[in-house]
Amino acid sequence: MAGSGVVKHILLARFKDEVTPERLDQLIRGYAGLVAVVPSMKAFHWGTDVSIENMHQGFTHVFESTFESTEGVKEYIEHPNHVDFATEFLALAEKVIIIDYKPTAAT
Incomplete structure (x- = not known):
């Protein structure tokens, strides 16, 4: 199956200068x-x-989030809790990069 297998979801972020350490801590707890x-x-x-x-x-x-499959990432992206969280997160971020990949062992 094309979508099966572990997928790593990597998000790199820079937050707006006005985001306080307390607000950032609250945001990260929400992500977790x-x-x-x-x-x-x-x-x-x-x-x-x-x-x-x-x-x-x-x-x-x-x-870094770990998912069971690409379908799992899709489920996450569409999940109402994630949609609400992403709206909040993106409002505080200055810039973001997201990459999803399937880990491959070195040969």
Whole structure:
């Protein structure tokens, strides 16, 4: 099946300067909470840029979600809780990049 197999959903973000650390913490807790309400969302991790290469192009935060399939990502995108969350998230973001990929082991 073309859509089967684990899919990683990577979101890179830079938030607007006016977003307070408290508001950002609240937003990240909301993102993490989607795991409990979206059945196809299996895991969530996040972090901030710590690279010494300075190639982040202004992106400061990385969010990684794991899904069971591409169909699972579609379910997540259409889920009402995600739709509400994404509206809130995007209102606070200055710029965002999203990439979905299927992990492949090195050969």
